[in-house]
Amino acid sequence: QVQLVESGGGLVQPGGSLRLSCAASGFTLSRFPMSWVRQAPGKGREWVSGINIGGGRTSYADSVKGRFTISRDNAKNTLYLQMNSLKPEDTAVYYCAKGDPVDYWGQGTQVTVSS
Numbered sequence: 406q407v408q409l410v411e412s413g414g415g416l417v418q419p420g421g422s423l424r425l426s427c428a429a430s431g432f433t434l435s436r437f438p439m440s441w442v443r444q445a446p447g448k449g450r451e452w453v454s455g456i457n458i459g460g461g462r463t464s465y466a467d468s469v470k471g472r473f474t475i476s477r478d479n480a481k482n483t484l485y486l487q488m489n490s491l492k493p494e495d496t497a498v499y500y501c502a503k504g505d506p507v508d509y510w511g512q513g514t515q516v517t518v519s520s
Contacts, residue, residue: 407431407509409501414514421491421518427484427501427511435460435479438505441486443497444513453499454486469495491518 413425425441440455454465454475463475474487484501498513 407503409503409509409511411499411501411511411514414499414516416517416519417491418520419492419518422487422489423491423516425486425488425499425501425514425516427486429482429484429503432503434477434482434484434503437503439475439477439484440502440505440507441475441484441499442502442507442510443495443499443516445494445497448497450500451497455505456484488516491516493518 408430410428411425413423417423438455438457441453442450443453444450452466453469454473456463456475456477460477465473472490477484496518498515500513501511503509
């Protein structure tokens with residue numbers, strides 16, 4: 406049974422950092438492309454970042470490029486999103502997603518950037 410469990414969200418001041426984690430079970434994370442997607446209040450889902458099967462290629466939305474870093478730990482079967490220089494417009498529920506096209510979603514973790 407495939408499960409994706411995000412954690413690491415919270416309230417942070419502008420300019421701060423957070424690291425999101427997505428613990429995967431029921432499949433081998435390294436064998437699938439993975440991504441992070443967010444949904445801000447009142448808006449649709451927005452793709453944030455992706456990592457390919459080998460992990461050698463990563464991609465980012467222009468809005469987060471240079472501030473966010475996607476990575477994974479194959480031994481822990483966990484996907485990460487390091488978020489630096491956070492802005493109020495980064496406030497959203499962040500989801501990790503398996504596959505391309507996506508076939509499984511996590512439950513999401515709330516990130517709030519506010520002073």
